Amino acid sequence: xxxxxxxxxxxxxxxxxxxxxxxxASHYIAESxxxxxxxxxxxxxxxxxxxxxxxxxxVEDHMVGFRGSERFQHFREELSPFYEKPSDMNHxxxxxxxxx
Numbered sequence: 001x002x003x004x005x006x007x008x009x010x011x012x013x014x015x016x017x018x019x020x021x022x023x024x025a026s027h028y029i030a031e032s033x034x035x036x037x038x039x040x041x042x043x044x045x046x047x048x049x050x051x052x053x054x055x056x057x058x059v060e061d062h063m064v065g066f067r068g069s070e071r072f073q074h075f076r077e078e079l080s081p082f083y084e085k086p087s088d089m090n091h092x093x094x095x096x097x098x099x100x
Contacts, residue, residue: 001036001055001056001057001094002058002059002062002091002093003056003091003092003094004052004054004056004089004092005053005089005090005092006051006053006087006088006089007049007050007089008049008050009083009084010083010084011082011083011084012084014048015042015048017082018050018079018082019042021079022040022052025075028072029054029066029075032065032066033065034056034060034062034065035054035056035066036055037054038053038054039052039053040052041053048084059091
């Protein structure tokens with residue numbers, strides 16, 4: 001399992017609209033091959049900062065399957081008007097896991 005973490009900064013005053021748009025656009029991610037699950041988290045300390053954490057079977061499921069698809073284009077079109085600056089995206093693999 002691979003964890004994709006995307007850090008996004010939203011234009012001031014657009015947070016509620018972004019959250020609603022994200023909720024509506026999430027199906028584009030969920031319909032992708034290799035998709036396991038995702039969650040959007042709002043930063044407590046920095047207004048307008050969010051992380052989208054998506055679990056994929058493989059990096060290729062994300063980079064080829066989703067990012068190379070029309071679903072990604074639609075997802076980006078719906079959300080990019082809210083972005084204050086480009087998002088930061090990385091993939092992570094498990095090194096250690098506490099079962100608790």
